[in-house]
Amino acid sequence: MIVEISFVPIGVGTSLSHYIAKVINYIEKSGLKYQLTPMGTIIEAEWNEISSFIDYSHNLIFQMGVERIITNIKIDYRLDKKSSMQDKIDSVKKKRVEVDV
Amino acid sequence: MIVEISFVPIGVGTSLSHYIAKVINYIEKSGLKYQLTPMGTIIEAEWNEISSFIDYSHNLIFQMGVERIITNIKIDYRLDKKSSMQDKIDSVKKKRVEVDV
């Protein structure tokens, strides 16, 4: 499945990038396939891996002194075909020549 | 933690309520504390329970013939105080008399 996750630490100032950096360092070491976007982190993995990642990331952020986190997760889970992060982008790009505005 | 979840079965018509009904029947039997809203299901539980619920619900929906599901999850996870679903509503209601528009 493909999953987008964004962690929002609450009550620790308006700059949140060092918390996200910590999570990204962790995911990099985990070997999971991911992409950082301006609004979240997109991961391609199985649910048990995603679930553990979310759990671990919450703990990482709490250990940095945060007391509340609001986390948004969007899952795209399909059985009809295997579609990677890049496939999804390519599919939209290919269709752009077929449709007009 | 308090978590809002909405499952969106893709490609199976515009009426989705029987898929959600299946999930709600399951959560009712699970004994988890939950609330159905017009836009999702809110659950109060630990992450391992939430994670299993999501996994099981995806399987339930796939077994009904769905081939793609888009799922949105919002987690409110706080260590500073224990706050139930009802506490959150009560807290806003109580503050309404203190602030003016």
Place this chain on the structure above:
Amino acid sequence: MIVEISFVPIGVGTSLSHYIAKVINYIEKSGLKYQLTPMGTIIEAEWNEISSFIDYSHNLIFQMGVERIITNIKIDYRLDKKSSMQDKIDSVKKKRVEVDV
């Protein structure tokens, strides 16, 4: 359309209910049909009303001294049938007797 909105003021402590109370007081005065849930506010209105509400609410929260807001919005927009907030809940409840877990 039916829309769920949650405003998350960033960097102003972990207690956010008085900001939400301000927004709820405003929506109450606006006469829009709404429902407060533990995870957001659900509104039934046209897009131009929703859009103005979002804009005004951001300003209300900024005026309370907040410098960053992260806002999540989920829109359910259908042309095939008129479905109110209560209809959606009723539809799931009715289907629960037809499906088994």
Place this chain on the structure above:
Amino acid sequence: MIVEISFVPIGVGTSLSHYIAKVINYIEKSGLKYQLTPMGTIIEAEWNEISSFIDYSHNLIFQMGVERIITNIKIDYRLDKKSSMQDKIDSVKKKRVEVDV
């Protein structure tokens, strides 16, 4: 503000890329600054521009024969500093060397 939007056409099959392609063609012509990700479209603009884009996109998708759309929007709105889509990515990358896992 920076806004991530994902439109999910309901009940029209599991392949959604040609609907998204239509929206991307429109945004390209509009001149708005945007980035396509595997999970949505990120736009940097003012609320009135974003709001019009959402409204117009819903109409575009309905005109393609869709009868229900579920749309998710995440807004990052800050007054404390000007931060572009690229700034957000760069900020996380820069912080990665300062934090360890």
